[in-house]
Amino acid sequence: MNSFFQKINSEQLTLVDFYATWCGPCKTMAPILSDLKKKVGDAATILKVDVDANPAISQQYRIQGVPTLILFKKGQILWRQSGVVALPQLEHIIHQYQA
Template sequence: MATTFSEMINSSKPVLVDFFATWCGPCKTMEPILKNVKSELGDAASIIKIDVDRNPAAAQAYQVQGVPTLILFKEGKVLWRQSGVIPAKQLAAIIRQYA
């Protein structure tokens, strides 16, 4: 069963959305960082990736103007957002605040 984007971001646990593009260099830098954060946090949070070229409506809905843009949701609310690359430790600490 596929979960919709809105169902995922309305979750009671934090959901980090990585808005990225396949052609974006910094987005490729974020990949191993996100894997690190996921392995560190386990089930405390979800991480999903949204390709802005394939999902322009989602990117537009959240005014994503640059990639990568990371947005942290919980129960449908935006808790935090940042564009650009962020270190794994810093990202994990931010997500932990809301877990």
């Protein structure tokens, strides 16, 4: 997971989706995140972190429910929300922190 820390510490916005394979709402988020990537392009990197496969990272960021989305830039948390988030809201958040 070294690449995880490299990405969240970069200058580029990185949206991390903490998810679980058994989680219904997480499955709902997958196509939303795919559409988001198409809309924002290189403005943000999108990473998916399976909480069951990466318990140390999940603990470090105090993930208590899935899906949890966290937006990072230079290692700082800019925004965080649990649950399904609609595409327009995610797009607005990316553009808000893009500057």
